[in-house]
Ligand SMILES: O=C(O)[C@@H](O)C(=O)CO
């Protein structure tokens with residue numbers, strides 16, 4: 001049976017961040033994920049998780065000035081020190097929250113930048129981060145993201161993600177496979193998942209078009225979720241969508257999977 005993690009950067013947007021924890025637990029989620037916990041103290045986040053009987057499935061390492069349009073810094077040559085500090089902060093929180101994995105957002109290609117240079121920076125940053133996260137018992141992930149929602153994003157296909165994993169050469173670096181992004185960029189969702197299964201540590205779901213809840217678009221999540229089960233995926237399924245019907249009211253799709 002698939003187990004679901006509520007992505008609090010998308011769900012329960014009408015509530016304050018820490019109030020979203022109880023709402024997710026009440027709706028039957030077993031774990032949480034979000035862009036980052038850094039605006040709250042790690043102690044407060046850990047206490048709120050525990051008080052609501054939730055696990056921390058994942059969060060992103062610090063990803064630059066998100067509010068002002070940055071989408072990660074991991075490929076940017078002039079941000080290497082900041083990336084490294086971010087890894088250390090992410091590991092502090094991961095330890096406090098008993099979080100088994102963190103996701104790296106690669107970054108936007110700056111105007112006129114040399115792609116080979118960006119790739120080298122990303123690979124070196126990931127080598128550095130994969131070593132530190134491995135020492136802490138935390139998996140490191142990278143996520144291909146579709147170019148329609150984030151034009152100019154450096155990493156947008158699983159082929160590219162695989163090449164990066166090969167270049168980094170660490171057994172602690174994995175792919176975060178977001179079915180929504182991959183439907184837009186590649187399609188062929190389950191055959192690709194099957195091929196990359198051993199390199200994928202986390203999956204996320206949303207329907208297309210619209211990035212709304214499963215059942216609102218063209219992706220057959222009934223099939224996908226049963227395939228994930230059949231193929232032995234036992235990680236969390238991250239619900240990273242914009243609820244069309246309100247978060248709790250729009251959870252009808254999840255009913256067959258609740259005990
Ligand atoms: O798919 C996404 O948007 C996310 O998983 C994310 O963390 C950053 O954009």
Ligand SMILES: [Mg+2]
Nearest residue numbers: 143178204240
């Ligand atoms: Mg995602």
